[in-house]
Amino acid sequence: MACRDVRDTHTFWHSSWIGGKAPASLYPRLYAHSKRKNRTVREALLGERWIRDIAYNLTHDLLKEYFELWTAIDSIRPDLDESSEDTIVWTLESSGQYSSKSAYAIQFAGQVQSSFPSLIWNAWAPPKCKLFLWLLLQNRLWTSARLQLRHLKNNYFCALCERNLETTHHLFFECPYSRLVWQLVATWSGCPSLQPTSWKEALQLEDCFNQTIRAGGKKEHTLAILTVWNIWNRRNAVIFREERKAPHSLLVDIKDMAHQWSLAGCKALRNSLVENVSSE
Numbered sequence: 001m002a003c004r005d006v007r008d009t010h011t012f013w014h015s016s017w018i019g020g021k022a023p024a025s026l027y028p029r030l031y032a033h034s035k036r037k038n039r040t041v042r043e044a045l046l047g048e049r050w051i052r053d054i055a056y057n058l059t060h061d062l063l064k065e066y067f068e069l070w071t072a073i074d075s076i077r078p079d080l081d082e083s084s085e086d087t088i089v090w091t092l093e094s095s096g097q098y099s100s101k102s103a104y105a106i107q108f109a110g111q112v113q114s115s116f117p118s119l120i121w122n123a124w125a126p127p128k129c130k131l132f133l134w135l136l137l138q139n140r141l142w143t144s145a146r147l148q149l150r151h152l153k154n155n156y157f158c159a160l161c162e163r164n165l166e167t168t169h170h171l172f173f174e175c176p177y178s179r180l181v182w183q184l185v186a187t188w189s190g191c192p193s194l195q196p197t198s199w200k201e202a203l204q205l206e207d208c209f210n211q212t213i214r215a216g217g218k219k220e221h222t223l224a225i226l227t228v229w230n231i232w233n234r235r236n237a238v239i240f241r242e243e244r245k246a247p248h249s250l251l252v253d254i255k256d257m258a259h260q261w262s263l264a265g266c267k268a269l270r271n272s273l274v275e276n277v278s279s280e
Contacts, residue, residue, distance in 0.1 A: 012044035027065040159238040218268035
């Protein structure tokens with residue numbers, strides 16, 4: 001906030017009256033050099049006392065800050081009339097009036113825009129599947145690697161291929177079993193972006209998942225969520241119930257769930273996949 005009018009309650013150096021900032025923070029060398037640091041704005045400006053406070057042993061850097069401050073004061077032209085009241089200006093709005101919208105927006109200033117709204121929350125999928133994907137992309141699923149990091153009991157090897165340490169990246173995008181499932185889903189649905197052979201090497205989980213939907217639309221997006229969800233469920237079935245299924249059997253489960261999702265309101269799957277599911 002900034003003040004259009006200035007009174008005796010505002011200190012020259014410490015009040016935020018120049019573009020919403022205090023002169024002490026804008027011109028630190030000049031502030032340190034000034035003999036009087038507690039003058040009010042009115043006291044400092046009347047008779048240009050602030051200039052007399054700094055008019056000794058001026059160096060090149062001090063002169064530079066002096067001219068900048070003088071120019072800033074001249075552009076503001078503060079009202080020194082004691083009878084006038086202060087006016088508070090909300091500098092985040094062109095009107096100068098406070099709004100909760102601008103106050104809320106400033107809380108996120110400088111933050112990086114997240115891709116999660118479009119990648120997760122705006123996609124068609126049941127809420128539990130969206131929450132699952134949110135955990136997956138942040139590498140917060142309880143895979144063996146995460147359990148091992150916390151010194152908790154784990155199986156170490158991937159439950160689906162039993163070859164490598166089970167990390168989130170391996171389980172969903174590197175495991176031979178999972179890649180075969182992706183391949184079967186891509187062939188069945190006609191979605192080339194789901195085909196593992198089309199993926200490039202990526203280190204970030206978000207980048208890996210993005211590749212599955214990069215060239216597609218809503219159908220590819222929903223199918224990608226459905227596929228990772230079923231891979232996770234199959235992994236849990238192996239670990240907790242010792243129930244193993246071949247990739248082709250898991251494809252049947254994915255087809256059945258796609259049919260259910262289409263009946264629940266997913267138009268992208270209803271228009272493209274219901275006939276394929278019914279013909280099986």
